[in-house]
Amino acid sequence: MEPRVIEIEGVARTFPGGRGRSPTRALEPVNLSVAEKDFVTILGPSGCGKSTLLRIVAGLDEATEGVVRLPSGPVSGPGPDRGMVFQSYTLFPWLTVAENIAFGLREKGLPRAERADIVAFYVDKVGLRGFEGHHPRQLSGGMQQRVAIARALANDPAVLLLDEPFGALDNQTRSLMQELLLQIWEADQKTVLFVTHDIEEAIFLGSRCVVMTARPGRVKADIPIPLPHPRLYKLKTAPEFMTLKERLTEEIREEAIKAA
Numbered sequence: 001m002e003p004r005v006i007e008i009e010g011v012a013r014t015f016p017g018g019r020g021r022s023p024t025r026a027l028e029p030v031n032l033s034v035a036e037k038d039f040v041t042i043l044g045p046s047g048c049g050k051s052t053l054l055r056i057v058a059g060l061d062e063a064t065e066g067v068v069r070l071p072s073g074p075v076s077g078p079g080p081d082r083g084m085v086f087q088s089y090t091l092f093p094w095l096t097v098a099e100n101i102a103f104g105l106r107e108k109g110l111p112r113a114e115r116a117d118i119v120a121f122y123v124d125k126v127g128l129r130g131f132e133g134h135h136p137r138q139l140s141g142g143m144q145q146r147v148a149i150a151r152a153l154a155n156d157p158a159v160l161l162l163d164e165p166f167g168a169l170d171n172q173t174r175s176l177m178q179e180l181l182l183q184i185w186e187a188d189q190k191t192v193l194f195v196t197h198d199i200e201e202a203i204f205l206g207s208r209c210v211v212m213t214a215r216p217g218r219v220k221a222d223i224p225i226p227l228p229h230p231r232l233y234k235l236k237t238a239p240e241f242m243t244l245k246e247r248l249t250e251e252i253r254e255e256a257i258k259a260a
């Protein structure tokens with residue numbers, strides 16, 4: 001068995017209310033153990049605490065109960081062992097594509113020549129050669145998200161945390177980005193936590209799919225996705241894909257009804 005890289009132990013989150021408003025219980029205690037090279041997709045109805053859980057693993061928010069353990073120790077803040085990509089484009093608008101990708105490497109103090117090599121490698125990998133000198137405003141949404149992924153990968157984190165990174169993209173671009181991410185994962189075998197609303201996306205990408213209940217969220221089901229790799233878009237119409245889709249649709253439907 002692969003070693004565990006993320007241990008989420010009894011992690012719960014309540015947001016304080018303030019000014020007469022009652023507190024919001026976003027997450028019930030969540031336990032989740034993620035092995036090295038796992039690609040865990042997290043599905044759940046809107047508002048069930050998916051982003052909150054990911055932000056706690058990233059160290060951007062604090063659990064009110066429980067702990068997240070990494071090989072480096074319990075999470076107490078962001079760290080270079082975790083790379084995060086959000087739904088909205090979070091590139092630095094005043095930096096070029098190359099400068100955005102190199103940002104973390106600069107912070108780490110890597111020499112210029114080494115930074116340039118790493119940037120060139122990831123620019124190639126995400127298909128942005130020729131756009132190194134462009135600024136984010138000169139790129140389409142899909143291109144910006146490719147830069148964000150390249151920036152996260154360039155730091156070579158053990159864990160990638162992705163919060164609906166393709167949520168704002170059109171279907172065609174989204175499909176291409178899914179294939180690109182899978183190719184990268186198949187080659188680099190990173191450990192990935194990927195939050196999504198999209199059942200097909202959760203199956204197509206994941207080696208495991210965790211379904212959360214309606215808010216306050218907890219783990220409702222943890223379903224292995226034993227589909228072979230490499231995965232290409234045609235897989236989405238295969239019978240074994242459809243069977244998984246049916247099962248997950250039913251799980252999510254029950255929760256969406258509760259949430260509504």
Ligand SMILES: Nc1ncnc2c1ncn2[C@@H]1O[C@H](COP(=O)(O)OP(=O)(O)OP(=O)(O)O)[C@@H](O)[C@H]1O
Nearest residue numbers: 015024026044045046047048049050051052053215
């Ligand atoms: N900073 C905050 N202060 C107060 N409440 C918050 C805060 N962040 C999140 N919440 C609440 O916690 C709950 C869970 O939010 P979260 O964003 O984690 O859900 P989600 O499952 O990611 O939702 P969606 O799929 O719609 O993005 C929601 O009810 C939300 O209003």
